[in-house]
Amino acid sequence: MVKIRLTRGGAKKRPFYHIIVTDSRSARDGRNIERLGYYNPVAAGNDKRVELDVERVKYWLGQGAQLTEKVASLYKQVSKAASA
Numbered sequence: 346m347v348k349i350r351l352t353r354g355g356a357k358k359r360p361f362y363h364i365i366v367t368d369s370r371s372a373r374d375g376r377n378i379e380r381l382g383y384y385n386p387v388a389a390g391n392d393k394r395v396e397l398d399v400e401r402v403k404y405w406l407g408q409g410a411q412l413t414e415k416v417a418s419l420y421k422q423v424s425k426a427a428s429a
Contacts, residue, residue, distance in 0.1 A: 347411070348369045349364065350364075353374060361385055362395060363384075366405050368393075382397035388395060399423060
């Protein structure tokens, strides 16, 4: 099954996540199919907290991909901000 999930990057105590499309059997930081954006939970100042390509997420959902819980909440947040 294809999943849209987070993969961790960044330094110790300073997490940074990429939002990726991957096979559910691959490791968290392993091989991915496509990178759709990023999530920076410790963003400060003018840094963006979430960047996500909504059109590509819609495409992958149409192809049968599943969102993880966290990515689903980020997707909902970004799509709500884009429509406002």
